[in-house]
Amino acid sequence: MSDRSALHKTQRWSRRHVLKVGLAGVGIAGGAIGLRALWQPRSSHVHIPPATNQTATEPKGFTPLTTLRQFDYGTVTTENGRTVREFRVEARTTAVQLNSATSFITWNLNGHVPGPTFRATEGDRIRVIFYNRAGHSHSLHFHGVHPSGMDGVKPVRNGSVFIYEFDAEPFGIHLYHCHIAPVTRHIGKGLYGMFIIDPPTPRPPADEMVLIMAGYDVNGDQKNELYAFNGKPHYYMQHPIAIQKDQLIRLYVLNMIEFDPVATFHLHANLFRVFRTGRHLEPDEETDVITMGTAERHILEFSYPYPGKFMFHPHQDAIAEAGCMGLFEVIEQRA
Numbered sequence: 001m002s003d004r005s006a007l008h009k010t011q012r013w014s015r016r017h018v019l020k021v022g023l024a025g026v027g028i029a030g031g032a033i034g035l036r037a038l039w040q041p042r043s044s045h046v047h048i049p050p051a052t053n054q055t056a057t058e059p060k061g062f063t064p065l066t067t068l069r070q071f072d073y074g075t076v077t078t079e080n081g082r083t084v085r086e087f088r089v090e091a092r093t094t095a096v097q098l099n100s101a102t103s104f105i106t107w108n109l110n111g112h113v114p115g116p117t118f119r120a121t122e123g124d125r126i127r128v129i130f131y132n133r134a135g136h137s138h139s140l141h142f143h144g145v146h147p148s149g150m151d152g153v154k155p156v157r158n159g160s161v162f163i164y165e166f167d168a169e170p171f172g173i174h175l176y177h178c179h180i181a182p183v184t185r186h187i188g189k190g191l192y193g194m195f196i197i198d199p200p201t202p203r204p205p206a207d208e209m210v211l212i213m214a215g216y217d218v219n220g221d222q223k224n225e226l227y228a229f230n231g232k233p234h235y236y237m238q239h240p241i242a243i244q245k246d247q248l249i250r251l252y253v254l255n256m257i258e259f260d261p262v263a264t265f266h267l268h269a270n271l272f273r274v275f276r277t278g279r280h281l282e283p284d285e286e287t288d289v290i291t292m293g294t295a296e297r298h299i300l301e302f303s304y305p306y307p308g309k310f311m312f313h314p315h316q317d318a319i320a321e322a323g324c325m326g327l328f329e330v331i332e333q334r335a
């Protein structure tokens with residue numbers, strides 16, 4: 001498909017779906033003014049009511065353990081013989097308890113840091129309906145390949161909705177984040193997540209997990225005071241991740257730490273195969289420590305031959321000790 005027809009198609013689908021969202025999703029009055037606004041090409045900005053309580057607390061039941069193995073495949077439909085995956089997300093401002101002493105106001109999707117892990121297969125059509133109820137402007141900028149109008153660098157004002165729509169390409173492990181300046185602040189406050197595009201021929205079965213490293217600048221001094229895997233400092237030290245001995249483990253690892261230029265990922269008592277950016281089906285290297293700049297991400301595969309507890313953490317020990325550290329607990333399978 002040429003760029004021109006791709007854009008045309010995007011526009012057409014967006015209009016239809018803005019209308020659908022307008023009438024069904026956000027309860028907009030379907031009056032003439034509202035409808036005219038909804039039908040404007042390229043304008044997916046529609047008014048939605050402001051949030052009544054813009055700083056909520058995090059929803060119960062959300063923990064880093066749900067982020068770990070939870071993949072959002074969207075609502076799947078077929079349009080013109082093609083798989084379409086529709087995701088509905090909402091930017092919110094939410095207080096998150098980072099530890100017993102620290103409550104931190106996050107900017108996030110659906111009340112949780114990180115946001116959902118979107119997952120699709122290469123060639124699917126992706127449609128992300130982004131409601132902003134956070135109290136000020138945000139956006140969703142996806143990594144991967146897409147037309148410029150879908151690049152997510154334009155602000156989506158509080159109380160409006162924007163529909164990002166593009167083809168899932170290329171296969172690999174990608175990410176999304178808010179791209180409103182200062183981006184360090186918008187990412188540092190939690191508006192990011194992972195975007196996995198599976199290859200047309202699936203990877204072998206494995207116990208698959210998401211680990212996103214991030215930092216928290218709690219006092220606004222442009223440095224991180226706390227760090228975490230999947231949002232909560234020290235969580236996986238207190239709640240080790242149970243895995244089976246000799247089971248193939250596939251980690252989707254993303255470095256989302258702002259302010260520090262790089263972080264490594266190190267696994268104890270083992271080596272892992274690295275699939276850089278998940279772009280190949282054969283490993284690029286084997287090691288036990290991999291260096292990642294901000295927004296770098298890789299697939300790491302390994303299995304443990306011995307039962308017991310094994311740490312994982314960046315080898316910048318100050319980062320690890322301030323919360324970015326966890327444990328795998330390898331369990332022997334009973335015959």
Ligand SMILES: [Cu+2]
Pocket residue numbers: 107137138139178179180186191
């Ligand atoms: Cu933002």
